[in-house]
Amino acid sequence: MKKVLVAAIFLVWAAGLCILPLLLSFGNPAATDMDTYFLRNGQAAAAANNIVTSVVFDFRGFDTLGESVVLFTAVTGVALMFRARKEGEEHEDE
Amino acid sequence: MVFFNLPYVAVVVLTLIGLATIVLKRNLIKIFLGITILESAVNLFLVSLGYREGGIAPIYTNAPEGLMVLPTPQALTLTSIVIGVATTALLLSFAIIIWKKYGSIEIGFLRRLKE
Amino acid sequence: MIPPFVVDNSPALMVIVPFVAAFIAPFAGRAAPAVRALVVGGAMAITSAITLILASDVYAHGTRLYVFGAQAATLAVPPDSGGIPVRIMFTVDPMSALMLVITAISAFAVVLYSLTSERHHSGLGSYYTLFLLMVTGILGMVSTGDIFNFFVFLEILSIASAGLIAFRIDGGVAVEAAIKYFVLSTIGALAILFAIGIYYGEYNALNMALIAQRIQFTLLDQLALVLIIAALAMKCGAVPMHFWTPDAYSMAPSSITALLVVASQASLYGLFRTVFSLYNITLNAACVGWLIIILGVLSMVVGVTMAIPQKNVKRLMAYHAISQTGYMLLGVGVGLAVLGNQPLLDAFGYMAMEGGIFHIINHAMYKGLLFLTAGAIFFRIGTYDLNRMGGLGHSMKWTMVFFIIGALAIAGIPPFNGFASKLMIYESVFAFNPVLSVIAMVVSILTLASFVKVFHSIFMGPVLPEYRDVREVPGPMLAGMGILALVVIVFGLFPSVVVETLVAPAAHALADQGMYIAAVIGGGA
Amino acid sequence: MDLLLTLDTGAGFWNPVFWVLGAAVAGVIALLLYSLGEKGYKKGTAQEAPFLSGNPEPEKGLVHVRSGNLYWGFLDAMEGYYRRLVPLHTGDLHDYVLWYMGMTALFLVVVVVFR
Numbered sequence: 038m039k040k041v042l043v044a045a046i047f048l049v050w051a052a053g054l055c056i057l058p059l060l061l062s063f064g065n066p067a068a069t070d071m072d073t074y075f076l077r078n079g080q081a082a083a084a085a086n087n088i089v090t091s092v093v094f095d096f097r098g099f100d101t102l103g104e105s106v107v108l109f110t111a112v113t114g115v116a117l118m119f120r121a122r123k124e125g126e127e128h129e130d131e
Numbered sequence: 132m133v134f135f136n137l138p139y140v141a142v143v144v145l146t147l148i149g150l151a152t153i154v155l156k157r158n159l160i161k162i163f164l165g166i167t168i169l170e171s172a173v174n175l176f177l178v179s180l181g182y183r184e185g186g187i188a189p190i191y192t193n194a195p196e197g198l199m200v201l202p203t204p205q206a207l208t209l210t211s212i213v214i215g216v217a218t219t220a221l222l223l224s225f226a227i228i229i230w231k232k233y234g235s236i237e238i239g240f241l242r243r244l245k246e
Numbered sequence: 247m248i249p250p251f252v253v254d255n256s257p258a259l260m261v262i263v264p265f266v267a268a269f270i271a272p273f274a275g276r277a278a279p280a281v282r283a284l285v286v287g288g289a290m291a292i293t294s295a296i297t298l299i300l301a302s303d304v305y306a307h308g309t310r311l312y313v314f315g316a317q318a319a320t321l322a323v324p325p326d327s328g329g330i331p332v333r334i335m336f337t338v339d340p341m342s343a344l345m346l347v348i349t350a351i352s353a354f355a356v357v358l359y360s361l362t363s364e365r366h367h368s369g370l371g372s373y374y375t376l377f378l379l380m381v382t383g384i385l386g387m388v389s390t391g392d393i394f395n396f397f398v399f400l401e402i403l404s405i406a407s408a409g410l411i412a413f414r415i416d417g418g419v420a421v422e423a424a425i426k427y428f429v430l431s432t433i434g435a436l437a438i439l440f441a442i443g444i445y446y447g448e449y450n451a452l453n454m455a456l457i458a459q460r461i462q463f464t465l466l467d468q469l470a471l472v473l474i475i476a477a478l479a480m481k482c483g484a485v486p487m488h489f490w491t492p493d494a495y496s497m498a499p500s501s502i503t504a505l506l507v508v509a510s511q512a513s514l515y516g517l518f519r520t521v522f523s524l525y526n527i528t529l530n531a532a533c534v535g536w537l538i539i540i541l542g543v544l545s546m547v548v549g550v551t552m553a554i555p556q557k558n559v560k561r562l563m564a565y566h567a568i569s570q571t572g573y574m575l576l577g578v579g580v581g582l583a584v585l586g587n588q589p590l591l592d593a594f595g596y597m598a599m600e601g602g603i604f605h606i607i608n609h610a611m612y613k614g615l616l617f618l619t620a621g622a623i624f625f626r627i628g629t630y631d632l633n634r635m636g637g638l639g640h641s642m643k644w645t646m647v648f649f650i651i652g653a654l655a656i657a658g659i660p661p662f663n664g665f666a667s668k669l670m671i672y673e674s675v676f677a678f679n680p681v682l683s684v685i686a687m688v689v690s691i692l693t694l695a696s697f698v699k700v701f702h703s704i705f706m707g708p709v710l711p712e713y714r715d716v717r718e719v720p721g722p723m724l725a726g727m728g729i730l731a732l733v734v735i736v737f738g739l740f741p742s743v744v745v746e747t748l749v750a751p752a753a754h755a756l757a758d759q760g761m762y763i764a765a766v767i768g769g770g771a
Numbered sequence: 772m773d774l775l776l777t778l779d780t781g782a783g784f785w786n787p788v789f790w791v792l793g794a795a796v797a798g799v800i801a802l803l804l805y806s807l808g809e810k811g812y813k814k815g816t817a818q819e820a821p822f823l824s825g826n827p828e829p830e831k832g833l834v835h836v837r838s839g840n841l842y843w844g845f846l847d848a849m850e851g852y853y854r855r856l857v858p859l860h861t862g863d864l865h866d867y868v869l870w871y872m873g874m875t876a877l878f879l880v881v882v883v884v885f886r
Contacts, residue, residue, distance in 0.1 A: 043154065043869060049876035051147055053472075056465050057176075058139035061447050064184040068450035068460075072181070072201035074327045079202070080191055088189035088199070092206040099314040099334040103386070103398035104210040106265065110379050110402055111217030113272075113372045114409030115224040120369040122415065128628065129417045146440075150872065153433070154865055159425070162864070166432055173439050180447040204446065207394055211439060214401050218432050221405060225412060225425045232418025238864050241422050244493040245862025426864055430871060437875070468882050476875035487874055489860060489867045533885035537878060552856065555846055557839065597781040632838035637831075661787035661794075666778055673782040695842070703838030708831035739787050742778040 138179035145172035159229065159236040163222045170215040177204045177211065248299060254319065256300035257312035257336040260346075261386055263293045268378035272371035279370070283361045286374045290357040290381070294350040297385065301343040301350070305751060309765040311391070312336040322766050331453045331766055337391025339762060340751035344603065345388035345515050347748065348610045351733060352508045353381045359618055359726025360501035363625050363719075373413060380406040380505060384512045391766060393442050394452045396516065397435060403509055404431040404481075411498040411506075423497035427490045434477035441470035454524060455766035458759055463528040471529065474520050475537075481513035484575060485544040488568045492552075495564035496630070500621020501726075503560065504614035507567055511606050514571065518578055518756060526759035527586040535583025542575030543682060546689040554696050558630045559620050562700060563613070566656060569689060570609045576686060577602020577671045578756075580678045585757065594677040599753040601670030604745060608663040608737060612655035615730040619649040622719040622727065623704060632703050639705030641716045646705045648727045653701055655734050657694035663734050666741035 061067075075092055083091030093101055149172055152165030181204030189199040226236055233240050252259065267289030275282035304310050311320050313335040322331045338346070357377070364370060383403030390396050408431070412424035446452060448467070449460040461467060480487035491510075495503050521534060549569030556562035581599030584590040622645045623638065624630055639646045655662035658669075668690060676683035718724070737744050755761065777786045812818050821828055846853065 042873070046869065046873045046876050047147065047151065049879060050150065050872065051143065053469055053876070053879045054143040054146055056469050057143060057444075058136035060464070060466050061136065061139060061180075063136045063138050063179060064182050066180065066183065066201060066450065067448055069183075069201060070328060070330055071332055071450050071452075072203055074324075074330070074332050075202050076189060076199050078326070079189075086191040088191075088202040089205045089209075092202045093209060095315060096333055097203070097206055097210075097394075100206075100210050100395055100398055103395065103402060104213045106379065106382070107214050107217045107398065107401050107405060109269075110376065110405045110409070111221045113375045113379075114221045114405060114412075117369050117372040117376065117409050117413060118224045118228055118415075118421075120372070123366075123368045126367060127414065127416050129419060153429070154868055154872070157865075162429065166429065166436075169433065169436050173436050173443065176440065176443045177446075180443055201450075203452070204443075207442075207446075210394075210398065214398070217405060218401070218428075221408060222425070222428060222432075225408075225421050225428070228412070228415065228421045229418055229425065232415070232421070241425065241864060242862035243419050244423055244426075244497070246857050246860045426867060429864060430867055433868065433871065463886070465883070468886060469879065472875060472879045472882050476871065476878050480871050480874075486859075487867075487871050489862075489870065493862075529882075530886050533881065537881060548856065551849070551852070552860070554842060555853065555857075594781055601780075634837075636835040636837065660785075661790050666785060666787070669783075669785050670778075670780045673780045677782065695845075699838060699841045702836070703841065707835035710835060711831070739791070741785065741787065745778060 138175065138182075142172050142176040142179070145169075145175065157238045159226045159238065159241070160223075162238070163219060163226065166222070167215065167219055170211070170218075174208050174211055174215070177208045180204045252296065253299060253303055255312075256296050256303065257310065257338055257389060258314070260293055260296045260300060260389075261382055263289055263296065264378040264382045264385075268375045268382070271374040271378065275371040275374075279365070282371065282374065286378065287357060287361060289378065290354055293381065293385075294354040297346045297350040300338060301346045304338050304340060304343040305747065309337065309339040309755075309761075311766065312338070323768065329767065330451070330456055334390075334392045334395050335453070335766070336389045337455065337762070337766055338389045339765065340755040341515070341519070341603075342389045344607060344748055344752040345512060346385065348511065348607050349381065349384050349388070349508055351729070352610050352614050353384075353505060355726045355729040356501045356504045356614065356618070357726075358729070359504075359621070359723050360499070362722040363501055363621055364499060367413075369413070373410070376406045376409045377502070377505070380410065380502075380509065384505075384509055387512045388515050391454050392452055393445065393454050393457065397439055397442060400435055400438065400516070403512070404428065404435060407431075407494075407502075407506060407509060410502045411494050413499055413502070414497065416497065420497040423490075423493040427494040430490050431481060434480050437473040437477040441473040444470040453766065454519070455763045458524050458526070459763050459767060461525060461528055463525065467525075467528075471520070471525060471534075475517055475534075478513045478517040478520070479541055482510045482517065483545070483568045483571055484541045485548040485568060485572070488545065488549070491568055492561045492564040495567065495617075496558055496560040500560070500617050500624065503564075503617040503621075507613045507617065508610050510567070510571065511610055514574060514606065521582060522585075522756045523759055523762045531585040532583050535579050535581075535585070538575050538579030538582060539682065542572040542577075542579055543685055545569060545572030545575060546686065547572075550689050550692045550696065554692065554699075557632050559623070559632050559635075559700060559704070560617065560630050562632070562696065563616050563620060566693060566696070567609075567613055569693065570605070570613065570656065572689070573668065573671055573686065574602045574605050574609070576675060576682065577605060580675050580682075581753070581757065584678070591757070594674040596750075596753055596757065597670055598674035598678065599757065600745060600749050601667050601674055603752050603756070604667040604670060604741075604749045605664075607744075607748070608655070608667050608734075611730050611733045611737065612652045612662075612664060615648060615727055615734060616652040616656065618723070618727045618730065619645050619652060622723055625719055625723070626716045627713055632700065635704045636707045637705075637709040637713060638716065640709045641713070642705075642718050644718055644724050645727070648724075648731050649701065649705065651731045651734055653697040655738065657697055658690045659694070661738050663737035663741065666738065666745075670745075
């Protein structure tokens with residue numbers, strides 16, 4: 038019973054995801070206006086020959102800040118896991 | 132038609148592999164590998180969205196200018212990769228603690244919290 | 247009085263202040279724990295103040311834009327771009343402002359509480375860092391106007407939450423809860439990223455207003471909608487994707503649990519924002535509305551019935567949190583189901599949405615209060631097991647009073663705030679479909695029954711021998727609970743003021759897609 | 772003033788301040804009735820002690836009804852419901868992920884069919 042359900046779930050997922058290759062066409066994006074703006078103005082606005090750089094550090098610089106914060110968060114989390122714990126700090130019901 | 136969309140087909144296949152790994156494997160590390168595969172699938176999807184037929188890398192050089200591929204997906208993918216690394220690091224550190232405390236990283240032992 | 251610099255840059259400041267404080271907190275702890283307490287408490291107070299300033303500004307002057315890196319902070323559309331916003335921006339409309347108010351109040355009360363309640367633990371430097379980052383994540387999530395930025399803040403929020411859920415370790419059980427939460431939320435976040443990719447591929451846009459303007463509801467958009475609403479419904483704990491909620495809520499430190507409630511509401515906000523602002527009437531409102539209503543009803547019923555047999559007080563409260571989330575889904579779902587039908591929307595749709603949104607703010611307050619009282623009890627007696635509790639009302643009088651306030655509010659007993667929002671939901675949903683309203687009332691009765699049980703088994707009865715020398719919790723913890731209790735009472739006594747000033751603008755901002763688009767792109771054309 | 776404090780809830784209205792005033796009046800009446808009651812009992816005599824059919828009063832710790840003993844009737848009556856519902860909360864990570872994937876699939880089917 039469970040196996041049938043799992044198979045059905047995967048079937049629906051596969052069918053749903055197959056919409057992507059059927060409706061999107063690779064190498065031929067439907068709209069390009071935002072990126073055209075970047076390509077045209079990125080060099081002058083962000084003083085970078087590499088437009089990806091200008092996008093990462095200027096147009097979408099706030100995302101990059103967020104990304105570094107994610108890294109910092111994860112490092113803090115790992116440090117929290119491997120900290121030296123005090124005696125008797127942990128608690129378990131039952 | 133579908134043949135030219137091969138990257139998207141790869142995305143679908145990778146996604147399904149990732150999900151199947153998460154759902155069918157019973158070892159925590161393998162489940163985390165499944166998540167990583169899923170991340171790769173999403174990254175591949177993002178990066179292939181930006182490709183334009185015959186486009187060159189979006190860098191201005193002395194070479195003659197041509198059609199450039201879209202830069203935004205590459206930027207998004209960079210962010211997404213770093214987030215993926217952070218996620219994996221935290222998950223693996225959880226797995227180490229579980230290994231120390233429970234003595235196993237099989238999913239069947241991870242059932243002290245239920246009902 | 248307030249410098250104009252602060253008002254003008256408040257959207258950036260409210261994110262940057264906790265960022266910077268999060269970096270400073272571990273180093274401040276090296277000097278002395280008191281310094282760290284000062285830094286964390288001060289930063290949180292400043293953040294809350296800035297957030298409230300921003301929210302009041304939004305309520306007074308309408309939607310605020312803050313474009314990062316542009317020549318002017320309000321220059322959403324560069325003149326040479328052909329009418330498209332290219333940079334990341336914060337779009338703070340009344341709905342976002344409401345979430346900001348919730349976050350500001352809750353997070354401030356929680357930080358006040360947790361400075362005392364966690365002081366005996368190790369690893370506090372990292373704890374406060376993650377705490378502040380979690381607040382940052384919530385604030386960013388509810389105010390961003392860029393969908394990829396939403397994903398980034400969502401990830402900040404879930405990574406920080408996962409670290410904090412595992413904070414106590416507790417022989418590995420807390421880590422188990424964190425793994426369950428984090429695996430699910432990572433998969434959910436990747437689904438959202440998938441949807442973002444679809445929007446980008448179709449419309450070459452990442453700005454929510456631009457996507458909203460261009461959206462067609464093609465097959466791809468349907469796939470994206472499903473990926474987003476399923477992931478966000480899972481993250482706010484809707485049945486039957488709620489399984490992580492009791493695990494994570496019960497194993498996190500109590501102060502974090504109170505903040506996790508707000509984080510769930512932020513996910514709920516994302517869900518509503520997607521459905522209303524991104525899609526609005528392009529989708530089949532009745533169909534998606536009924537999906538959300540059914541999720542809501544399931545959450546209400548399953549949540550409350552699963553709560554009744556629980557033995558762990560925090561697991562019990564977590565199931566109640568699921569059940570209350572159901573009310574919000576029900577209220578706003580009814581509003582969505584009649585979207586596009588103006589007479590029905592005017593008759594009861596707006597009222598249902600206002601009820602649901604009012605319930606969000608009420609729920610964050612009283613559920614936070616209840617989790618904090620559970621933490622206070624744990625602080626003194628060291629267990630969450632209801633079977634081992636009893637007679638605490640003799641020694642912990644203030645905690646008992648706060649618990650009564652929270653319990654009566656969650657059960658919808660007048661004159662507390664839960665009653666006002668539930669009444670709005672009952673009456674408006676009754677006009678939509680009487681059966682749903684009856685279910686909601688029955689769930690409310692069961693909630694009351696469940697909390698009578700909890701109240702009896704924690705506070706009533708004779709003083710038990712093992713708890714003879716239990717004392718009241720320290721002042722700062724009581725102050726943290728007191729803030730939330732005060733808000734519960736004030737909101738309960740003056741619901742009309744709250745509804746008219748905070749909730750009704752939020753509901754109308756949510757329902758009115760054209761206003762959202764016009765605020766960013768201008769003219770809406 | 773009262774117009775400001777009355778919450779319009781669609782079909783009806785709700786005014787908590789009036790409600791509180793009403794509750795206060797009811798409380799005063801209850802207090803009056805209470806004050807009419809018997810005043811002549813003597814402190815420190817057997818009149819204060821509970822009467823348990825002549826048996827000695829048990830120790831305090833034993834009197835308290837613990838939470839596990841509350842609502843057993845309700846749980847017993849709803850046993851059929853709980854027997855189905857509680858086992859769904861397996862605590863198994865695979866089931867958590869599968870429920871999520873299953874709901875996504877269900878949503879997809881519903882949204883695509885009823886678009």
